[in-house]
Amino acid sequence: MKIPLADLRAQYKSIKKEIDRAVHGVMDSQYFILGEEVQKLERSIADFCTVKYGVGLNSGTDALILGLKALGIKEGDEVITTPFSFIATAEAVVLVGAKPVFVDIDPATYNIDHGLIEEKITGRTKAILPVHLYGLCADMDPIIRIAKKHNLKILEDCAQAIGSTYNGKKAGSFGDAGAISFFPSKNLGAFGDGGMLVTNDEAVAKLTRLLHNHGSERRYYHDAIGYNSRLDNLQAAVLNVKLKYLDRWLAGRIKNAEFFNKALSKYPVQVPVTPKGLKHTFHLYILRTPKAAALSEHLMKNGIDSRAYYPIPLHLQKCFSYLGYKKGDLPESEKASVEVLNIPVYPEMTQEMKKYIIKQIDRFFRKAG
Ligand SMILES: Cc1ncc(COP(=O)(O)O)c(C=O)c1O
Structure with missing residues (x-):
């Protein structure tokens, strides 16, 4: 018997008609960038995560990068995170010019050991980036307490944990923002790369939205140096179907x-x-x-x-x-x-x-x- 780690074909087969209809809808419209499907998904994912805002992005990695930027993390800052994660977690910290400071894990949950965080805080520490690894939320109550005490931002890496809860609250709704990945093999996977930043903070959502489209709110007017990190309408159409399941x-x-x-x-x-x-x-x-x-x-x-x-x-x-x-x-x-x-x-x-x-x-x- 052959058993893969994930069987995306089996999942597709189970909802093929609906997916094909949604994909054809986008193809018929020939509207691929920043379309209605993206707006619908942003609303639905924000609701699913019980937060106010969602901004569709190119990938979970971009959600981390733009999230850190929108939280004001910059050159010379330190961000406390776990060494037991996918590379993107710490890569994002470096890509915004900051330094990752690694804190060891709790061997039972594989998530960051909150008891070891405070000894790593310096005058340059600006944020904590916990990862909800494998689908299990990090121990958020003590992490939030530490962040409040030391005036640090929290960006949750929810790439592996959409729908996970901690004391009844959804992953992505604890910190200043949460980064979601729609990589095909994730629990909610697109037909290619995709991601989203979720947040309750209007200013963070606005800045992420600005950054994800070349720093522009109005075509050819650029208020900031940004990125091309938009979620495809086609991917959003697939995800809108899958989210129901x-x-x-x-x-x-x-x-x-x-x-x-x-x-x-x-x-x-x-x-x-x-x-x-x-x-x-x-x-x-x-x-x-x-x-x-x-x-x-x-x-x-x-x-x-x-x-x-x-x-x-x-x-x-x-x-x-x-x-x-x-x-x-x-x-x-x-x-x-x-x-x-x-x-x-x-x-x-x-x-x-x-x-x-x-x-x-x-x-x-x-x-x-
Ligand atoms: C923990 C973690 N963080 C970040 C990412 C990056 O997400 P993406 O592949 O969508 O860029 C992933 C997934 O690949 C991940 O597992």
Whole structure:
């Protein structure tokens, strides 16, 4: 049996008629940039995230970059973030001229350890950039308390966590702004790159809107140096259809995760933790075991796609060597990076597929002892 990490074809097949109609609608209109579909999506995503504003952008990476800019982060500033994330999180900080300052993770949730943030705050610290990794919100209450105490902005990296909640509140609604990714394999994925900045702050929304279209509100009048970072009308049309199904898809992921949590309880693996009051939406289902590499090899050999997210923590990436971190500086992230393994959890998986994954994990541990 072959089981990929995501099966986008299966998802498309399930809503093909609606998607095709929406895409053809845009093609018939020949209106591709900043159209009605984008406006509709901005309203719907803002409502979904329970915030006032949404600004459609080219990607989640751009949502981080423009979000940081709109929050006033600039050359010489420091931004506190996690080293256990996709490169875009820290890349965005550097691309606005600031310095990422990495704080180690909580080994149970893989999110930034709020207890270690304050010791990294300096006179130059201007923001905290927590990542809601794998679909689980970072521990936002203490992060908000620290930000308020030290007058810091918060930009949430919600790329993996649309629809996740923390004490009943949606990801993206805690900080000054939230960055969403519509990368095709995300829980809400476009047919190409896409992203959005969500915020309750009118000034942040306005500035992001200005920046995303060459610093222009009126054609050929440019008030700021900006970007070309608009979400395509075509992508928005796809996303407007998919958004209707998102809650159902998230429920499917949660159901699959619950199946795995139960079935894996008798094996020597750490299954994902969902702290009380949080809703994990399982963009990724992560197992933890010191035997992750060998288990991955076994699963791959037997047709099950599995991967380490992320095999090299950001502070040890070559591109950040200028920051001066060395091995051992952020031990929890370093340990997690060699022990985590993602197994498929997408909502279209059949019972047979889930059982096959468990069967293969069982075979591995029988052999490995
Ligand atoms: C945690 C995280 N941040 C940022 C991004 C960047 O999003 P995008 O690929 O849409 O630029 C991603 C996804 O790829 C991500 O997983």
